[in-house]
């Protein structure tokens with residue numbers, strides 16, 4: 001986004017932002033500075049509300065929260081603004097284009113009338129000098145028609161350019177939500193999808209459910225077979241998820257060797273069934289090292305935590321419950337699926 005503050009005003013904001021930044025647990029880097037600059041300048045109301053909520057909850061912003069707020073409210077805000085501007089440009093060009101078409105039609109009608117008048121004035125008994133005057137006007141009208149049609153062509157070009165720019169922004173935005181290694185949604189895409197899902201959740205009879213999936217003993221695999229092979233394993237698990245998680249469901253590379261699946265409108269039985277199927281598919285898969293004929297000795301496995309949503313629960317609580325179930329699965333021996341217990345106060349559905 002563009003900041004249009006005067007030098008004196010931005011210096012004031014800088015002082016205020018630095019004061020706020022130094023009170024947080026996060027580093028003094030550009031992401032942190034942008035957040036606090038926008039906060040004190042009041043340029044991004046949604047960001048301000050999110051920061052206030054976070055401070056009320058935790059007292060300070062730590063490193064992870066700072067980057068999460070930056071990703072959601074600054075990077076995403078810019079992309080949304082660009083799309084909105086693209087839409088407005090399109091709209092304006094379309095309106096001008098319509099006006100030019102109307103003007104062209106009117107000029108053409110006027111030209112037609114002038115032509116019939118000149119014909120009438122050239123008839124025996126008509127006025128020759130008046131006819132030549134009308135012919136002058138007719139010439140002028142034709143020039144005007146030509147100018148209008150040139151304008152229409154230019155407007156059509158501008159409309160196409162605006163449309164192209166809009167598509168580029170939309171594509172860049174989509175790419176920003178995709179993990180490059182696996183092609184799955186990335187953490188930012190996950191946050192957006194989970195937000196949208198939880199907004200719908202109150203209207204749904206059942207679900208949503210969330211799976212948190214973590215590769216077992218991945219450090220050992222990396223250490224013995226190398227990071228490049230580790231990346232191949234991550235890609236292969238990504239493919240299994242992509243092939244088996246479809247429709248309204250979202251599969252994400254949550255970070256490192258952890259994946260997540262959001263399952264809107266899904267009862268817990270269905271979520272456990274899918275989790276079990278994914279676990280079995282990963283366990284049955286054989287990943288070959290590029291150039292190696294030998295299949296990997298030993299199976300790759302995942303542990304999965306499943307949480308079914310409790311009405312009113314925040315996204316963070318929902319993810320934490322699934323995460324806790326995942327660590328229970330690890331503690332119980334790995335390569336298994338564990339359902340997150342519901343707090344007693346939440347009751348049983």
Ligand SMILES: Nc1nc2c(ncn2[C@@H]2O[C@H](COP(=O)(O)OP(=O)(O)OP(=O)(O)O)[C@@H](O)[C@H]2O)c(=O)[nH]1
Nearest residue numbers: 214215216217218219220222227230231256257330
């Ligand atoms: N190859 C590769 N390794 C990664 C990537 N992201 C995280 N890792 C590695 O994943 C490993 C995760 O190790 P730990 O968190 O100790 O977990 P673990 O070895 O899987 O053990 P458990 O989860 O307890 O079964 C670390 O060695 C990370 O370096 C990545 O993108 N590529």
